[in-house]
Amino acid sequence: MAAAGKTTAGKITVLGAGSWGTAFAKVLADAGQPVTLWARRRDVADAVTRDRENGDYLPGIRLPDNLAATSDPRVALDGADTVVLAVPSQSLRHNLTAWRSLLAPDATLVSLAKGIERGTLRRMSEVIVEVTGVPDDRIAVVSGPNLAREIAEEQPTATVIACRDHDRAVAVQRACTTGYFRPYTITDVIGCEIGGACKNVIALSCGMADGLGFGANTLGTLITRGLAETSRLGAALGADPMTFAGLAGLGDLVATCSSPLSRNRTFGARLGSGESMAQAQAAVHGQVAEGVKSCSAIRELAQRHGVEMPITEVVHRVCHDGFHPREMAGELIGRKTKPER
Template sequence: MKKVAVLGSGAWGTTLGQVMVDSGQQVLIWGRNKKVVREINRRHSNRRFLKGIDLPKELRATTDIKAALEFAEVILLAIPAQTLRENLVNWKGFFPEELPIISTLKGIEVETQFRMTEVVQDVLAVDQSRLGIITGPNLASEIIMRQPAGAVAASENQKNIDLMVEMFSTNYFRIYPSSDLIGCEFAGAAKSVIALAVGIAVGMGYGENTQGLMITRGLAEVAKLGEAYGANPLTFLGLAGIGDLVASAQSPLSRNRSFGEVLGKTGSITKARAQVVKTVEGVYSAGAMLELAHRVGVEAPIIEVVSDVVAGTLNPKDAVDRLMKVSIKADI
């Protein structure tokens, strides 16, 4: 049994808390919202993020970040990607040394174009061997109901991989190991952008053929980009790549897909923001992913048009027209 501090009391942090309790771990969730924390402790629910779900009575929560970090033998990050740096700076003074840090964040930092583990290293000056990630086709609203699912545990340190397999394995949540941390992080960040593209196409009234085009060609862009930064291109054919992308691009539960649909229907980023009020990571990561592609000379036309659409410099119709004029190269 491990003592795990989950930093983040939203849908995903709470869901992973339940998974770890089910796997036999002792879990303490940290969150800012006093009402959410009180409800987890007293009512064993989190109706703000997970309506109609009864949580395990063993799952506890606190608003005291210092108490959460002192409790921990393992630290799990489950906060919005673009808030990671600010939070780590605030916590740095009492962040434990030598403990494993597992990221569940999917995104690229806008200002620096850093992957999430790079942000952790930059702020906390921790060794890469302490870091790991959990990623894959993981929609919280399904996993919280204990529907069968799988995820990838990635780290450059085999001990961290073994630890994550132990922490998260249950009879409904299956963990696959990977040593390709970079590839898994790129896949998790980029799927949000490609899911936006699929949502835009659906919102414009296009069908399965167009969606298949966006998914497969988008995956090809991401694989080329990841490989340019040292990733194994085969990673993008597994759960962390195509698995996560299909779940995000095809499910109405996906924020990125839903946001893209509104954007495709209305042609307005303002209206999309008004209708989908939750954090939509693809909106933030699109420009950062494009900058990473430019740095290594990788052509990424789908990522590029999504970046332009969410920036308000290109409308969805013109975006599709541009994609259909991109020069054709070998499919694989």
């Protein structure tokens, strides 16, 4: 049964000082919340404290004075009522295992990670439940058009807070509502997580198409058919189909597939233009293109549930089987014709 009365976020800690973790910490601070940001590297935490800037991930963005930083997880988590998990999806389990004994008994855990864990095929909320043992109604998921740089620059955007406990979702919503950041609430955690994971894979395909010199028709086709295969997987897992027509589905997909700020799109474009995987990784400056790692897990999850995901299949082949991006178009266009729905 959902917990009742969780209507305030209390003390908030953000674990992970990459671009999105730092941007979301800024949102929370701008909304009037005192926030602690944990950075894995002490020099990043010191720079935030000293210079009010995370120069490695969001250079030129001044961070609010009510945003503290530390590299000590014990200090960061001491008394934290809301814990935002902002580490990459494939490292969440490892990090959370180290942090679980430091979590408050009734803390709300908020996941910013967008991916499917390799090997286990778990969604991020499932990883959190498995590692911490907390009930799933204590876990909220943030998803939507979340390009970190634009949000840090206070460009208007909206997002979704998903949690089975609506009161907790509302508490997180209130904690991160600002004049430029508008959160909505839903209870469909599965749909939010599947949309957030799959859009990274579709963005890789859109980047590859751009790198190959293809135009708007190809991009529109990949986005639309990518949404279709994402929705099929979500439905097979029990998601609400309407979620994929909203911010966590179409909204996030369009932003990630269209913007040069998207690491996944940038990575795909480099591959499409003929660069190697190593060269493409260098182009995103050591940051994680989640779709490269998640595409294989999503493909396997789809196969397990008998769901056809042709775009995900070719992205996996390019990233892991030596398939060349120029073969992608022929593979997809050459498939057997059939009705759209």
